[in-house]
Amino acid sequence: MTTADVPLWAALPAALLLVCGGLLTLVGSLGLLRLDSFFARIHAPTMGGTLGAGCVLVASMLVSSALAQRLVIHELLITLFVLITAPVTTMMLMRAAIRRSRE
Amino acid sequence: MNALLPLAVNFALACFALSMLCALIRLLRGPAAQDRILALDTLYINGMLTILMLGIGLGSALYFDIALLIALFGFVGSTAMAKFLLRGEVIEP
Amino acid sequence: MKRPPLVPLLPVVLALVWLLLNDSLAPGHVLLAIAFALLATAAVRPLRPLPAWPRRLHVAVTLCWHVFLDIVRSNIGVGRVILGATKRQPTVGFVMIPLDLRDPHGLAMLSVIVTGTPGTVWSGLDPATNVLTLHVLDLQDEAAWVHTIKQRYERPLMEIFE
Incomplete structure (x- = not known):
């Protein structure tokens, strides 16, 4: 079984989600270059971390379920983990940046 | 008809490679230390998504575990660096 | 007043994570998940002085x-x-x-x-x-x-x- 054997009902939404996720992540990372202060830049990668990763993980669930011909949902673990942990790093960076810009 | 999914996988792979390039430029240029940590954070998330994309493209379930491990260690690494910036040490007595 | 929730949250979540991680519902894995969840909850209890009691x-x-x-x-x-x-x-x-x-x-x-x-x-x-x-x-x-x-x-x- 390879990717070309995925039936259409899974391939169509998965392809759509992959394109959306890729574009969202690309725009988010582009924000790292285009915004000109750190306090503006810190908001940009959150885009790729939330909806971008979510789209890709749902697509991955669809494709692996179709390939294995049963429900495969262990990608949910990564989604939950990234959703919970990415804000922690962002908050710490924000507080560090506020402290360092005061000094 | 069935070329649709490989096409989308390749497109998303290109997107993630470009985003990793953006993060790399910010990592090398970044004026302050927090910019570099933010770029590293973006870099590991994009790397994890690239690995997942390879998993979809090659139809193999092995890549899932690698992506999970990258997410775990990336979080630990960037949190440790952010904590170091915040306090000057990682593990406080 | 605070009431305990209907189900103990932490062990149930831990058991679900174990089952998801192994991607199977075989009886052996279910048993292992329950044992692991109870052990981990007992081991972690001294670290969490404030148990969460979400309701509604x-x-x-x-x-x-x-x-x-x-x-x-x-x-x-x-x-x-x-x-x-x-x-x-x-x-x-x-x-x-x-x-x-x-x-x-x-x-x-x-x-x-x-x-x-x-x-x-x-x-x-x-x-x-x-x-x-x-x-x-x-x-x-x-x-x-x-x-x-x-x-x-x-x-x-x-x-x-x-």
Whole structure:
């Protein structure tokens, strides 16, 4: 079984989600270059971390379920983990940046 | 008809490679230390998504575990660096 | 008064994570998951002095749906700001929001929700006055942000955790 054997009902939404996720992540990372202060830049990668990763993980669930011909949902673990942990790093960076810009 | 999914996988792979390039430029240029940590954070998330994309493209379930491990260690690494910036040490007595 | 929830949350979540990680529902894995969950809960108990007692789970379901909608909406908003950044850099700014929520688990959830939504980052809470400092990417209308945070997120969290 390879990717070309995925039936259409899974391939169509998965392809759509992959394109959306890729574009969202690309725009988010582009924000790292285009915004000109750190306090503006810190908001940009959150885009790729939330909806971008979510789209890709749902697509991955669809494709692996179709390939294995049963429900495969262990990608949910990564989604939950990234959703919970990415804000922690962002908050710490924000507080560090506020402290360092005061000094 | 069935070329649709490989096409989308390749497109998303290109997107993630470009985003990793953006993060790399910010990592090398970044004026302050927090910019570099933010770029590293973006870099590991994009790397994890690239690995997942390879998993979809090659139809193999092995890549899932690698992506999970990258997410775990990336979080630990960037949190440790952010904590170091915040306090000057990682593990406080 | 606080009542214990209907199901002990931590062991159930741990067992589900174990089953998801192994991607199987075989009886052996179910047994291992239950044993692992009970052992880990017992081992972790001294580390968590404040057990979480969430209630009214139907409120949590609507809250999750609202958060999902807001993530989609603000993703589009932040994307437009980034793509329009050559013409106009966004006006970043801080908003001060006095909070009524005092439960530590509720505050932790609020911080994850606020930071997980693109465009806003939680940047500190004064423990004495309970005033939240929120950093906003494109600050146009301060009162609208205060209203959104208080009505949309804080009220359901107070219903769940207090």
